[in-house]
Amino acid sequence: MQIQFEPIAIDRGYTLWVAATEKFKTTTVKLVLRRNLRADSYTYTAVIPFVLRRGTEALPTVRDMARYLENLYGAGFNADVSKVGETQNIELLVEVAHDRFLPEQLGLSEKALAFLGEVLLRPATEDGVFRREYVAQEAENLRRRILSVINQKPQYAMKRLREEMFAGEPFGLEKYGDVEELRRVTPDGLYEHYQHVLATSPVDLFVVGPVEPAQVAAWVRQHLTLPRGDIETPVAATPHPEGAGEERVVTEEQQVQQGVLALGYRTATRYPDADYPALLMYNGILGGFPHSKLFINVREKASLAYFASSQLEATKGVVTVTAGIAVDKYERALGIIRDQVDALAAGDISEEELENTRKGLINGMLSGRDSPGRIIGGRLVGLINNRVRPVPELIDDVKRVTREDVVRVAEGVRLDTVYFLRAPAAGGQ
């Protein structure tokens, strides 16, 4: 039973993607406005979904909205921004229970689309712009959200690594905006920016659930007709700068019980490239699984860490490694991590590592077919990269990756920045 998207062109730069299926107990609707992540606009773009979430003309307060959604049998509604490569995307999500499993039939799929239409087209306003109070509160909430990352040390270390490694590149920008600029967001400026975003962003509307595509298209035309101007197609990612690849070490001190080591590597491979499946294998062998080199060598053999893994951001072509270690084990942990990366480049990859990683990746991709959110997320990454990779095709590609392919990818991997969050040395105040 394959779940497939049927694309339906609604308007200029506006596509409806319907995956009709009875597999789930829900209808999931996600509308995405895709933008370039750029220093001159990202703070304003970040605030938009949070202000939209505050109210509509008909449901002007958080409380009104919550009451409405609760009465629709706990319809889930979320508005957020995502960062994929160097794109910044406004994402609005509504999830409703399948009518068949409820005590009464309310036509929730259509109601979900109509609600999104209200949120986007008739937000709560005053004097012709967003409500002053909502803009001020939500900008402040975002500022706090950015600052509170310090409460989670691994995430904080990753954020600091990104800032240091990608200073001057769009990828170094925080998806929620700049903490100082957030203080200066005005209702007028934000409303004007919103009108521009609404008219010029490519729009993708995903619907996964027990629906009929032509019927969904009719509902969308009725409830969700959007203004369309000149569409600005975002660039997935800029190239790595010339000369990048010089290693840099950044150390920061805080009163922590555990040090966090974060390493950033630039790769020569990205999502649309023919070697992308080999890059997936590379990251999997290095640190994507509990059978990976990092877990086995840093945690199980050396007993240095509880977590030690690698993460891949394929749109920009970046691999990161994180490990939580005792502060006095920095040199040793760093040495072991470097050894694993070198081993991959040297082709020191066992048959078992290769095959287990291949199976693990395929298992992960197939499991994703059981989740509406991951089905939508996979398609969105493809659209951003202008290269859709359907899961069955990608599985076939992963099946064909050889050790030589992985080594070729490994040869293009360069350590860029080492970031270490540590406690101050004993004795010093």
Added chain:
Amino acid sequence: MAWQTIYSQLLQERVVHTRLAAGLEVFVMPRPGFHKRYAVLSTRYGSIDNRFRRPGAAEVTEVPDGIAHFLEHQLFEDPEGHVFNGFAALGASVNAYTSHIMTSYLFSTTDNFTQALDRLLDFVQQPHFTPEGVKKEIGIIEQEIRMYQDQPRHRLGMNLLEALYHVHPVRIDIAGTVESIRRIDPETLYTCYDTFYHPSNMALFVVGDVDPDAVLAQVEADVGARGYQPRPPVERLYPEEPPGVARIRVEAVLPVARPLYALGFKDSGTPAGGLERLRREVTMSLVLSAALGRSSQLFQELYDADLVDDRFGARYTSGGSFAHTIIGGETRDPDALHARLTEGLERLREQGLAEEDLRRVQRQAVGEFVQLFNSLEFIANGFLYYHFLGGSLFDYLDQLRSVTLDEANRVLREQLDPAQAAVSIVRPA
């Protein structure tokens, strides 16, 4: 073995179950159309079970704090290599977790289900504890504990439980302490294993596109061949927890961006198990939604006063021998939040909830519950959790829909009693 069937009319789902001669309970929920197959094997043994009398023994056994969690880690040791690798070779993903009341071992796979189930049954039923393995694990878990110590929310929650409870072991961290885990040795691990990992104390749940008869035949052959003798239940010795809280207020200073606040209410009136316990849990979850959810007057007041953000939440937890409510989040002013929140809750206790509010959150809860059935992980883990507490996940909906206003208001008055309350605050350094 004859199957018994539990059917949910509303969910249109069935679970079949039976008990093997050795005492293991087996549950299967067929979900055709899903790629993923998920199995979880759990024992009624959690962090709070640190004092017990072994079947037939006169003396009381006391074990170091954190040993249930330590044992969970150590079961992954295998004389022929790490358990992770065996699952990786099948393309399966394996994991485990320890809570206050249970320990669970699970895998998820889209292929080789039968072999993966064999491996799960094998590694959980074949302990391999050695001095070297224990020594290695102490290093890893020490880093895990230090990671939690750097999480302000973890500290906030632990401080609150220590304040709410005088002696009940729920006040001890599930992972134990850096000191307590150093007292763990192979012999004590074998004692705990032998006491709590008998099949009569355990249950297996399998969900996905599987044939229940084939699963049962496989499990019966495996467990049947291991020669288990019948065993009376373990006697768990929880200290008598006096009424009232140990401390009214606990404060800590940590490197956080903004203060964290948590208000707890110890529930001395909770039934230890069965339908009554489930009903109290369901009723309390409705009460908290109506009183403090996004549609409540109190949430709106606190939000408008800039005392909470949308990550503010409230949750009731009951584990049979303990139960409590925790309300909290980040705030600019914990003292102002405390004053407004406790005043608002007192007002609610006097006036009671409105019929309309209860009905609305009931609808919300029904829909949200249906939505959760997209997740095989939720189904399997949720089912065993409620089963171990003497109820059934499938009873949840009926209980949810039948809660009356009088009942909700009675439980609200009982549970949110200021005489049973404690506050935990984390302030920025």
